Amino acid sequence: MKILITEFRQESNSFNPVNSTLEFWRQTGEYEGEDVRTQFHGQACAIGGFFKAIDELQPDAEVVCGTVMACQSGGVAEQSVMDHYLSRLMPQIDKALPLDGIFISCHGALMTTEYDDPEGEITRRIREKVGDATVIAVSTDLHAYISKTIIENANIILAYLTYPHVDYVETGFRVAKLGLEAIAGKSLPVTAWVPVPMIAPAAAYNTLKGAFRDIIEYGNALKASGEIIDFSFYQMQPWLDLPEPNSSVVVAAKDEATAKAWAIRLADLFYSKRADFTLSLLPVADVIARAQDASQPKPVILVDSADSCNAGAAGDNMAVALEILEKGKDLRTATIVNAPEAAKLAHELGVGATAEFSIGASRDPRSVSLTRTARVKSLHDGVFRQEGPAGRGMTQRIGRTAVLSIGRLDVVVCEWMAGNGDPQLYRAHGIEPTLYDLVVVKASTSFRAAYEKIAGVICEANTPGAASSDLKSLPFSRLPETIYPWQDDPSPEWAVTFTRTL
Numbered sequence: 001m002k003i004l005i006t007e008f009r010q011e012s013n014s015f016n017p018v019n020s021t022l023e024f025w026r027q028t029g030e031y032e033g034e035d036v037r038t039q040f041h042g043q044a045c046a047i048g049g050f051f052k053a054i055d056e057l058q059p060d061a062e063v064v065c066g067t068v069m070a071c072q073s074g075g076v077a078e079q080s081v082m083d084h085y086l087s088r089l090m091p092q093i094d095k096a097l098p099l100d101g102i103f104i105s106c107h108g109a110l111m112t113t114e115y116d117d118p119e120g121e122i123t124r125r126i127r128e129k130v131g132d133a134t135v136i137a138v139s140t141d142l143h144a145y146i147s148k149t150i151i152e153n154a155n156i157i158l159a160y161l162t163y164p165h166v167d168y169v170e171t172g173f174r175v176a177k178l179g180l181e182a183i184a185g186k187s188l189p190v191t192a193w194v195p196v197p198m199i200a201p202a203a204a205y206n207t208l209k210g211a212f213r214d215i216i217e218y219g220n221a222l223k224a225s226g227e228i229i230d231f232s233f234y235q236m237q238p239w240l241d242l243p244e245p246n247s248s249v250v251v252a253a254k255d256e257a258t259a260k261a262w263a264i265r266l267a268d269l270f271y272s273k274r275a276d277f278t279l280s281l282l283p284v285a286d287v288i289a290r291a292q293d294a295s296q297p298k299p300v301i302l303v304d305s306a307d308s309c310n311a312g313a314a315g316d317n318m319a320v321a322l323e324i325l326e327k328g329k330d331l332r333t334a335t336i337v338n339a340p341e342a343a344k345l346a347h348e349l350g351v352g353a354t355a356e357f358s359i360g361a362s363r364d365p366r367s368v369s370l371t372r373t374a375r376v377k378s379l380h381d382g383v384f385r386q387e388g389p390a391g392r393g394m395t396q397r398i399g400r401t402a403v404l405s406i407g408r409l410d411v412v413v414c415e416w417m418a419g420n421g422d423p424q425l426y427r428a429h430g431i432e433p434t435l436y437d438l439v440v441v442k443a444s445t446s447f448r449a450a451y452e453k454i455a456g457v458i459c460e461a462n463t464p465g466a467a468s469s470d471l472k473s474l475p476f477s478r479l480p481e482t483i484y485p486w487q488d489d490p491s492p493e494w495a496v497t498f499t500r501t502l
């Protein structure tokens, strides 16, 4: 048995005006061959899950490690990034043929300057090359945009079942297990896909509580009972300006009738919860007032999801910091911002120096910047390991980093923010969140996995940015306003498409 594994993973945001370049992608590194095993075997990622399944289920299989490229979320990727990936991958496939399987890890919500659905196009090109007999199994994020193209060219496709995402390894394992079983000739489940006409802000749901947890648990119960083999609920990343957007449901089952019937029932159930996937946002001033209330347990977490780099925003907005300096300068506050120039100046001046710094709007010209006298509190290389639970132990690199103090406000200034939901983004830079009154977290939901344990209260704030939760306020130009929340179709017609059979 011979299997090639590969990864091409980024989440795009159409409203970030700065395209993601190959240079930006390479911040996270690019691997192939044995370097992939060295870097990802045993790690908390989908590729780690592929390795785990192969080790446990088919230890004699020959594994060819194709190119692995992943990148922090950001603006639409330059086409040169996809072209580069394919220029590495396609010869690797040629050289490895014949292959029994290709296991692909992707996000699913990538856009390039030429393709709305690069993962679909890549899968189509791989299929064209390898023919019908090779099993193509795809692991995706729960926020993927799933297209008919990827469904019709893959045999197996599954997403994370948790949000905050804490099941990267498990998802890679689920995908690889079905792939290995299909290759071994035991079985290939029939996978049915049903698009659901809605999108929802990512901060409006999670699998820790509420309607979304309930439907995931329902799917898990169906799986546990043997009624279905596996499933995914896709909440499409809502900051993609696409002409045919959709959330969707995938069900893998033993036969076509079962897969189809359950995919429709789950799509119906998912869509019936659409009004639950909304949230009310607090004005920043109200969150500041809450942090000033002595009876309020601390820290107060101010969620600035609109500027979340995890959701592809620029992470360079000081709008919230400015308001805190105006209305809450008595508060011990921590925030973070992409401000490479400020970080560079801090490194030149050294620890303890005081100078005037211009901070913010380093990428998105619509972001707020501010100029203030600040003291350089500490300097860092920006390399840290996540504490998790999501991605525990994974290394993040945020470039040259410094902590600047403006009165009681501590600002982490860095080059490329990453790992936004993880407290180590602060802790690794000398900022212990539990010792602060107010902590700004630039993430939608991922942070809850760690922060719910240490927060006095979590406040979703109404802030400006490319990842705003107020979807109707965003400048969509291609997205048809015929889906929820723009239009509410009480009984949509469900269209079923099946993945490829062998």
Ligand SMILES: [Zn+2]
Binding pocket: 141, 142, 143, 165
């Ligand atoms: Zn996601």
